[in-house]
Amino acid sequence: MMIFRKVGAVFFSATFLLAACGQGEEESSTSYREPFEGKVEHVHGVGFVGGDDLALAAHDGLKFYSDGNCQRTTSENNDYMGFNAVDNGFYTSGHPGKDSPLPNPIGIQKSNDLGQNLDAVAFEGEFDFHLMGVGYENHAIYIWNEHGNEALEEGLHKSLDEGKSFEAVESSGVKGEIKDLAVHPTNEEMIAVATKQGIFLSEDGGQTFDALSEKPNGTFVYFKEDTLTYGTFDSQAHVIRYAIEDQSFEEIAIPKFEQDAVAYFSSDPEEENRMMIFSFKNDGYYTENGGKNWSKIVDQGKSERIKREDNH
Template identity: 45%
Template sequence: MQNFKSLVYLISVGLALLPSKAFAHGGVEEPQSGLPKSTYGLLAMGLLFILFVAFYMVMKKKVQGLKSVKKKEDRIKRQRLEKNLQVLKWGWILSLVGVVITGSLSVMGDKLTTGEGTYLEHVHGLGYSMDGKQIMIPAHDGLKTYSEGHWGSAEGEKHDYMGFSAVDDGFYSSGHPAPGSDKKNPFGIVKSTDEGKTFETLDLYGEIDFHLMSVGYQTHAIYVINPQPNSRMDSTGLYYSIDEAKTWTKSAMKGISEEPTAIAVHPSNEAMLAIGTQSGVFLSKDNGQTFEKVVSKGQATSLFFNTNGTLFVGGYDKQAYLLKLNIENKKSDEISIPDINEDDAIAYITENPANVKEMAFATFKKDVYVSHDNAAQWIKVAEQGKGIDEKNH
């Protein structure tokens, strides 16, 4: 029993370190598989508490058995056991405190992963899942999700998606891999059909990152603004592919002399697309060969075609605005939106393909709004990147 304290210490340290994830509670995200980190911590502390109590009870029984001894060596033994008993007593008390703390962190973690603990470091797109049940937001550190009034994170590696486009069977994107990933950087063009759990590479993998990219919701026609020459595109400018990036065609872009600020592709007409600039919105019906100006209201900051082919335009003309444009007669209606900071504007717009009454937009300042009633009322669900559950409104 002379080395009992050392033994207890080693057992304690070993148990505490055994599930290395147990106490690494640096955040509230769950691992890609398995239990949340805080739950590992709770299990480890619970096991530690049980062991300390078990040792304490055994030691206490031994001490009680030596109460009446008269021999000097037995008295010394009893005194040593009593000291060890005190060590064990403090051990189970501290481990019980650990159980309470890790239990609280576990409960808090559950709350944060679906609520105000979500933080959007950046916002690089906006779109609904295939079934329309959740909004997907590429946010620098992976896809964040918003569903039934609560925030969460999609499964899969936390990639930095750019040029994000939701379609009828998943999404297309460009971007960069997550830290520690074995994926090549940059992505070129990739596609996921399981909401980001996995993706397939289509083209220019490891070569280039497209920030301005859009894909037809039903046609899957891919349009990109190429920022620099690469192995598949000889020069900068507008390129498109209608065969999953197997072949590319360059568009002349006649009618546009300004730098593009936004791009959107019609859901069912692979030849139709819209491009935004500092002075408005231009529409093409011939794969981007020629463009006609259809909106002249300050700068176009975001564009989106819904599944019916209506074009939504986010822009800035002394203040942020949102328009709904009928591309057949070129008539537009302004949609009422909440007051936005005078130095902010709409960066991304989306509409629920399963429920046209529901839509959402995100601003450059990372405010996110959702409407469930055709934009009659808007609910702020993120403020400067911080997620807000609808239940708190």
């Protein structure tokens, strides 16, 4: 059985070629973004930032899909990890790019202008967090520190004051190595983690977790106000939507993957049926109708304009 990782030495390199994307299109209205073609390595998150724009966080900056075309940033081309879109921008961790004055590692940073400027939140110059979740509206920050030191011990920590202070939390009940974590958009005490042994949900700020699904190989977790969407992999990839109030489960129809699974997922904050999935092996799909029809926008590393076609 194939086991997938988001972090560590055996992380599937999310490398894909954005070829001829944006060619022939009008220049961006700002010099910060321009039509792009080239190589992008190590995607560590996707999210709808600034309304309609779909961002992919990569090791050399952000790449945006807007009106079916792709663009790149012209500055702050940092190695973004732990990327989380929020209501007024995004939070991220990682390492500075060649043109950035940021220290290495960058700790936790926040941007309110699509990444043109970054503001230090915490641990600048000290940590790089691959596993970080931030609530979309409440901005509650949860981090899993894999390598503790005197500044921050190993394990799960949270900040409910936008990074001014952090406290360790017990995280009892979690089984298996954590692959992803997510925070509810308005309830700062509700978080979820995906591990090699399943999906686990906490409603007491991470102190205790209950198994929501113990299917093997949890791959991602993603909250909206009323739902938790998560991924698993057995002999094939699955995306499940869990309704928090009535505790029901619904499987979302996704394209068929060959020995691959969904690494990252995001949906439009204003329209749940508008979603993107990105796989460990560099395939990306976009839907506007909740998965009834999918458009393949990244095909084994090659990016295309967003099209309207059925790829079930």
